[in-house]
Amino acid sequence: MEGSGSVVILAETAESGAPAAISLELLGLGRDLADGLGADLSAVILGSGMGDAARELAARGADEVIQLEHASLSTYNPELYQEAMLGLLKSFTPRVLLAGHTAMGQDLLPRLAFSLSCGLVTDCVGARVEGGQILFVRPVYGGNALATQRVTTATAMATVRARVGEAKAPTATPGEVKVIEASFAAPVRLEPKGRETLEDRECPLEEAPVVVSGGRGMGGEEGFALLRELASLLGGAVGASRPPVDSGWAPSTCQVGITGKVVAPDIYIAVAISGSTQHLSGMSEAGKIVAINKDPDAYIFKVSDYGVVGDWKQVLPAFTAALREAAPEQGGARWA
Numbered sequence: 605m606e607g608s609g610s611v612v613i614l615a616e617t618a619e620s621g622a623p624a625a626i627s628l629e630l631l632g633l634g635r636d637l638a639d640g641l642g643a644d645l646s647a648v649i650l651g652s653g654m655g656d657a658a659r660e661l662a663a664r665g666a667d668e669v670i671q672l673e674h675a676s677l678s679t680y681n682p683e684l685y686q687e688a689m690l691g692l693l694k695s696f697t698p699r700v701l702l703a704g705h706t707a708m709g710q711d712l713l714p715r716l717a718f719s720l721s722c723g724l725v726t727d728c729v730g731a732r733v734e735g736g737q738i739l740f741v742r743p744v745y746g747g748n749a750l751a752t753q754r755v756t757t758a759t760a761m762a763t764v765r766a767r768v769g770e771a772k773a774p775t776a777t778p779g780e781v782k783v784i785e786a787s788f789a790a791p792v793r794l795e796p797k798g799r800e801t802l803e804d805r806e807c808p809l810e811e812a813p814v815v816v817s818g819g820r821g822m823g824g825e826e827g828f829a830l831l832r833e834l835a836s837l838l839g840g841a842v843g844a845s846r847p848p849v850d851s852g853w854a855p856s857t858c859q860v861g862i863t864g865k866v867v868a869p870d871i872y873i874a875v876a877i878s879g880s881t882q883h884l885s886g887m888s889e890a891g892k893i894v895a896i897n898k899d900p901d902a903y904i905f906k907v908s909d910y911g912v913v914g915d916w917k918q919v920l921p922a923f924t925a926a927l928r929e930a931a932p933e934q935g936g937a938r939w940a
């Protein structure tokens with residue numbers, strides 16, 4: 605197989621079966637890196653019946669798409685995905701393998717990097733080519749500083765946050781799709797019994813254009829019902845800082861921050877959140893940040909584009925009513 609020295613992205617699919625937004629963004633980033641290195645760009649997609657997704661990846665900038673097919677790959681299974689990828693990586697040595705900083709990327713890339721003794725940079729917020737080398741940028745010290753890192757092994761692996769790359773428009777000359785039937789030597793020791801997506805459906809934070817997050821100052825679950833209503837009116841999703849998750853007011857899939865999800869929506873509305881570095885490192889890449897907080901000295905105002913000093917119990921109902929009045933036809937919830 606060709607592909608040694610190439611830039612490779614590991615693609616994932618959304619629930620619809622189409623390539624996930626993060627994978628199209630990775631393709632965009634991969635294209636920039638490949639152009640900078642004068643290398644080819646390949647995408648690898650694992651699953652069952654992945655033809656449409658593979659063709660879309662080929663149309664969105666990949667020179668080549670490798671479609672690794674097997675019925676057992678239809679749901680993420682760490683052992684089988686690892687074995688399938690290791691089998692593939694026997695045939696060529698990519699210059700770099702990029703995956704999203706998603707649940708799958710965070711699980712699979714360390715396995716691959718360990719198995720192949722490759723350098724791995726996780727949680728990247730940037731990657732660029734300089735002097736023929738790829739430099740990866742990632743937050744360190746709880747998000748208080750950015751480190752630029754270079755991997756010295758033949759293959760560099762990296763997980764990349766959402767919205768770091770920019771998806772490219774479809775091209776008129778799509779790349780080639782190669783279908784490879786995966787086979788597995790070892791008996792399967794792990795058999796996923798299904799996929800629980802209930803909470804994810806309520807909170808697809810990474811893809812939401814608007815995120816309305818609540819903090820400890822919400823005081824309880826009731827406040828989150830109001831946040832859900834506001835998010836629904838704005839076509840967005842509900843997030844939370846860590847204290848509401850620890851207190852059980854919001855599911856853990858909603859947590860934004862260094863130990864939660866990293867989001868970069870167009871608009872992030874932080875309600876009753878003080879603005880700790882652990883929280884900011886999960887949302888500071890948002891297009892516009894709006895803060896509602898009763899403490900005028902709350903740090904969140906320092907990083908916000910717009911701020912409302914006030915009690916959310918007064919501000920939120922008025923804001924929600926004004927929105928409903930301004931756009932009554934937007935009563936439908938996009939993510940519900």
Ligand SMILES: Cc1cc2nc3c(=O)[nH]c(=O)nc-3n(C[C@H](O)[C@H](O)[C@H](O)COP(=O)(O)OP(=O)(O)OC[C@H]3O[C@@H](n4cnc5c(N)ncnc54)[C@H](O)[C@@H]3O)c2cc1C
Pocket residue numbers: 818819820821822844845846847848859860861862863864875876877878879880882883886896897898899902914915916917
């Ligand atoms: C290892 C580690 C990892 C962590 N990971 C994360 C993480 O991933 N995400 C995360 O968020 N945190 C994380 N934390 C916790 C973090 O340090 C902060 O404690 C947390 O972010 C604070 O959440 P908060 O802003 O909601 O609460 P607080 O800091 O208590 O702020 C509450 C805010 O609400 C305001 N408020 C109160 N009542 C009202 C009202 N009625 N109207 C308007 N405003 C009001 C207050 O003025 C205050 O600013 C982590 C901590 C550690 C040690």
